[in-house]
Amino acid sequence: MAVSIEVQRSRGWQGLIPYAIILLATLPIIILYGWLLYSSFFERVEGLRPVGPFTLDNWRFLWAPERVQQLQNKSPIIPLTINTFVFAGSVAGVVLLVSSMAGYALSRLKFKGRRMFLGGVLLLHSFPTVVLLIATFVVLRWLGLYDQLLGVILVKAAFELPFGVWIMKGFFDTVPWDLEMAALVDGANRIVTWWRIVMPLVKPGMLALGLLSFVQGWNEFLLPFIFMPSGNQATLSMMVRSLLGEGRFVDYGTLTAIGLFYVMPVLALFLFAQEYFLRIYSGGVKG
Amino acid sequence: MRVLLDQLSKSFGPVAAVESLDLEIRSGEFVALLGPSGCGKTTTLLMVAGIYKPTAGTIVFGERRVEHLLPKDRGIGMVFQSYALYPHMSVEQNIAFPLDVQRKIPRPERDRRVRAAAEQVQVGHLLARKPAQLSGGQQQRVALARALVKQPDILLLDEPLSNLDARLRHAMRGEIKRLQKDLGITSIFVTHDQVEALTMADRVALMRDGRLLAYDTPEELYAWPRNLFVAEFIGNPPMNFLPVEITQRDGSLVAVSDGLTIDLPESRRAALAASAPARATLGIRPEDVSIEPAGQGHLSGEVYVVEPMGREQVVDVRVGSWAMRVIAPASFGGQIGDRLDVALDVERVHLFDPDSGERIG
Numbered sequence: 001m002a003v004s005i006e007v008q009r010s011r012g013w014q015g016l017i018p019y020a021i022i023l024l025a026t027l028p029i030i031i032l033y034g035w036l037l038y039s040s041f042f043e044r045v046e047g048l049r050p051v052g053p054f055t056l057d058n059w060r061f062l063w064a065p066e067r068v069q070q071l072q073n074k075s076p077i078i079p080l081t082i083n084t085f086v087f088a089g090s091v092a093g094v095v096l097l098v099s100s101m102a103g104y105a106l107s108r109l110k111f112k113g114r115r116m117f118l119g120g121v122l123l124l125h126s127f128p129t130v131v132l133l134i135a136t137f138v139v140l141r142w143l144g145l146y147d148q149l150l151g152v153i154l155v156k157a158a159f160e161l162p163f164g165v166w167i168m169k170g171f172f173d174t175v176p177w178d179l180e181m182a183a184l185v186d187g188a189n190r191i192v193t194w195w196r197i198v199m200p201l202v203k204p205g206m207l208a209l210g211l212l213s214f215v216q217g218w219n220e221f222l223l224p225f226i227f228m229p230s231g232n233q234a235t236l237s238m239m240v241r242s243l244l245g246e247g248r249f250v251d252y253g254t255l256t257a258i259g260l261f262y263v264m265p266v267l268a269l270f271l272f273a274q275e276y277f278l279r280i281y282s283g284g285v286k287g
Numbered sequence: 288m289r290v291l292l293d294q295l296s297k298s299f300g301p302v303a304a305v306e307s308l309d310l311e312i313r314s315g316e317f318v319a320l321l322g323p324s325g326c327g328k329t330t331t332l333l334m335v336a337g338i339y340k341p342t343a344g345t346i347v348f349g350e351r352r353v354e355h356l357l358p359k360d361r362g363i364g365m366v367f368q369s370y371a372l373y374p375h376m377s378v379e380q381n382i383a384f385p386l387d388v389q390r391k392i393p394r395p396e397r398d399r400r401v402r403a404a405a406e407q408v409q410v411g412h413l414l415a416r417k418p419a420q421l422s423g424g425q426q427q428r429v430a431l432a433r434a435l436v437k438q439p440d441i442l443l444l445d446e447p448l449s450n451l452d453a454r455l456r457h458a459m460r461g462e463i464k465r466l467q468k469d470l471g472i473t474s475i476f477v478t479h480d481q482v483e484a485l486t487m488a489d490r491v492a493l494m495r496d497g498r499l500l501a502y503d504t505p506e507e508l509y510a511w512p513r514n515l516f517v518a519e520f521i522g523n524p525p526m527n528f529l530p531v532e533i534t535q536r537d538g539s540l541v542a543v544s545d546g547l548t549i550d551l552p553e554s555r556r557a558a559l560a561a562s563a564p565a566r567a568t569l570g571i572r573p574e575d576v577s578i579e580p581a582g583q584g585h586l587s588g589e590v591y592v593v594e595p596m597g598r599e600q601v602v603d604v605r606v607g608s609w610a611m612r613v614i615a616p617a618s619f620g621g622q623i624g625d626r627l628d629v630a631l632d633v634e635r636v637h638l639f640d641p642d643s644g645e646r647i648g
Contacts, residue, residue: 181338182371186385187359187437196388200375 033267038259058257077258079240084235086154088217094157095213096206102161103168104194108180120171125162133226133262140227150232152224158212159223171205172198202203208276215266236262288349288362288440288474289314290335295344296630297330304330306497308344312490315471317464319478319488323520327497328477332443335475335632337361350515359388361441362433368446370426372418379414387436404436407430408466424455431463435470442467444476447485458504460487481521485509495516500642515644518570518637524601527576527611529567530641531569542569542638545607547586552633567647572602573612577630578619590621604629 017018018056035048040058042050060076092274105111106118136155145151175198199206229237240262243255270277290312297305305327312318320328333339335346337358346354353361364385372381385400386392392400405411410429418426427447434442447463448456464487467474478484484491485505493501493516494506501508501517512518518526529547531542540551549569581587588606595617602613602621606629612630621627636646 176369176371178369178371179369179373181333181336182365182367182386184338184358184431185336185363186388188388189357189359191361192388197373
């Protein structure tokens with residue numbers, strides 16, 4: 001740490017160049033989010049010039065949804081939010097549960113077809129979801145999970161699993177064999193060793209993967225939209241889509257406010273947990 | 288507890304790591320598995336521990352066959368080369384882990400035993416620390432405490448000293464040896480360092496390429512190496528070797544090489560006469576060679592280099608194309624290029640069959 005600071009100082013203003021480039025590259029996104037926030041507090045915005053005084057009207061959907069004309073005939077926002085949380089949380093939970101066990105097995109156990117399985121996982125990871133929609137539909141129908149949140153949770157988790165399994169295998173690979181051997185000699189069985197010795201050591205990876213899967217679930221639109229057509233258990237992404245797609249007059253003020261409301265959890269997660277997100281790409285360096 | 292390895296073998300695919308190993312370790316004995324890297328010593332240890340399943344052969348603890356048992360059911364404690372302390376647990380939790388997984392030890396008893404194990408290796412004051420906050424020596428003590436806390440019948444140590452610096456290694460060598468004797472626990476340790484093996488163990492099993500080459504006390508291994516490999520491997524600085532021819536001359540046996548004729552001692556003649564081949568490899572330890580004034584030794588040569596070791600000096604003497612290491616007293620004042628003679632202590636000459644490597648006579 002001290003070393004890198006030293007280096008920066010000696011370079012003087014040149015050390016700022018990378019930051020300048022990063023700032024330049026991210027500026028459009030920052031401006032867009034800024035504009036979103038800004039315009040959610042005015043009735044209308046023309047370019048950057050607000051029309052009318054500062055108002056909280058656009059956020060009325062939070063406390064008085066019945067007065068928002070656009071939200072008539074729609075599910076109230078709070079249950080939708082809860083649905084989205086349940087959806088994203090369950091996806092993260094399933095991904096963590098399966099990835100942590102499958103990753104361990106792939107990292108530690110010898111079994112027939114292990115290499116092929118690893119290759120297959122990688123292949124699946126690069127497979128576009130859309131291609132499998134019809135097959136997935138058939139499977140869901142057959143399981144009786146079509147048009148249910150549970151079904152979509154399973155589908156989304158399944159699509160996230162190749163990445164999760166691969167990442168967790170990487171984290172498990174960094175745990176020295178010696179530790180497991182020591183635990184076995186100390187009297188633990190394989191399960192206890194996995195749970196009490198190995199899992200605590202891959203906790204940073206679990207945290208990162210859990211957060212990432214949560215965000216993936218939170219942002220998911222296509223799967224709930226297609227596999228829950230009735231909208232009984234709709235999620236926020238479906239609602240934002242429906243506000244846009246109504247065809248007639250669109251209340252952009254409310255739309256920006258709802259959109260902002262929708263991305264806030266994700267922004268918050270990235271702000272507070274960016275350290276963990278970074279770890280996932282550093283290949284599971286021990287924290 | 289007695290440990291018996293009978294025809295123990297382990298292969299990894301087509302590669303045989305250990306082949307038909309027979310070894311008996313008496314109760315309370317401290318045995319070293321010594322050999323160069325890749326000789327199968329750690330594989331053997333891990334089979335005793337139950338981490339590896341033998342491909343063939345049996346392992347007996349006391350009167351009980353254990354090769355099919357899981358590590359947890361074998362009553363062993365083990366110290367790993369890397370120490371393998373659990374990084375997320377405190378020292379106290381590390382030492383307690385073998386007791387905690389048993390689940391039937393009441394809390395006060397557990398705490399008492401953890402404390403006792405820690406005190407035994409002088410880490411009682413470090414219980415609250417995490418392994419990362421300990422020095423290498425302290426980590427090793429914690430690893431020892433963890434191995435001993437459940438009072439195992441057998442203690443296994445894998446290269447226990449290799450991660451320590453030279454001074455600490457010396458200190459721990461003595462400490463581990465003393466601890467082993469105090470506890471009277473049957474112990475096996477693996478090392479590639481002959482000094483460790485000779486200084487610590489009651490008996491040393493020397494291995495190469497998955498086979499046991501010699502199994503004896505350090506004194507015997509040193510004084511009567513059974514074959515060329517043992518002779519080469521044991522001893523520091525290593526033994527000198529010279530190809531010779533053995534012939535009868537004037538009713539006595541002599542070993543002849545260019546410019547060198549050595550009368551072999553009476554005591555060896557009988558054995559040699561029976562089986563002596565014409566050619567042999569003669570071995571002599573550096574301390575069994577002495578430096579003599581010119582004209583009074585077996586061979587004359589020239590000082591190639593002198594290495595002062597404090598208590599003594601190791602002198603490399605070039606005799607023709609042949610280099611010979613000699614241990615000279617610290618008072619030896621020779622310089623590079625000096626001409627001198629060396630004399631061999633003929634009673635301490637070792638002869639080996641150059642083809643089979645086995646000892647002759």
